[in-house]
Amino acid sequence: MLSENNDNPEEIRDKDKTQKSVLPKTTTRSLIKTVASYLPAQATPLQKPVIDDDFIDSPTIERVYESIKYNTLCFEYSISPKGGLRQWIKLNISILLLFGIPILIFVPLATYFVGGFANISQLLAMGTKFLFDCALNILKTIFVLIAIVSVIYIILKLIAFFFQKRSDRSNNKNDYINVPPNSK
Numbered sequence: 001m002l003s004e005n006n007d008n009p010e011e012i013r014d015k016d017k018t019q020k021s022v023l024p025k026t027t028t029r030s031l032i033k034t035v036a037s038y039l040p041a042q043a044t045p046l047q048k049p050v051i052d053d054d055f056i057d058s059p060t061i062e063r064v065y066e067s068i069k070y071n072t073l074c075f076e077y078s079i080s081p082k083g084g085l086r087q088w089i090k091l092n093i094s095i096l097l098l099f100g101i102p103i104l105i106f107v108p109l110a111t112y113f114v115g116g117f118a119n120i121s122q123l124l125a126m127g128t129k130f131l132f133d134c135a136l137n138i139l140k141t142i143f144v145l146i147a148i149v150s151v152i153y154i155i156l157k158l159i160a161f162f163f164q165k166r167s168d169r170s171n172n173k174n175d176y177i178n179v180p181p182n183s184k
Helices: 007-019 026-038 060-079 084-174
Strands: none
Touching: 060 084
């Protein structure tokens, strides 16, 4: 077999060495590393903010911008000179991006599909109600037909009973002809 493929046993061993199987443990580690790469690194201490040297010579808009920037940096430095606040904000923004983007993509899709399921369930409920109403109407019709047939049957039985009684009375009246005379 080896001679047919023109492969050396050494080349086959080299190919086997290059193809490594992926273990679940390494997959978990790589996933953790990937997620950790999106999160910010350790907090770095902040430098004390300073005003630019050419602040007084700058145009008005640049001076306004520079003063707002200086006051904001002074406020941040006074709250957290070791950079913890900046780290916390970066962490929250990273988590927001890590979870927020998929949520922004999948929640509208899920809402759309749930709305479709609601429409389907509403149609199923309407169909079930229709079938129930049809079955109820069929049962009502059967009960009415049974009642009508029962009434007709009773009326016919009464008529038959009435004619049978009448015929029995008429037979009794004619019976005196066939009665033998009294022997006195």
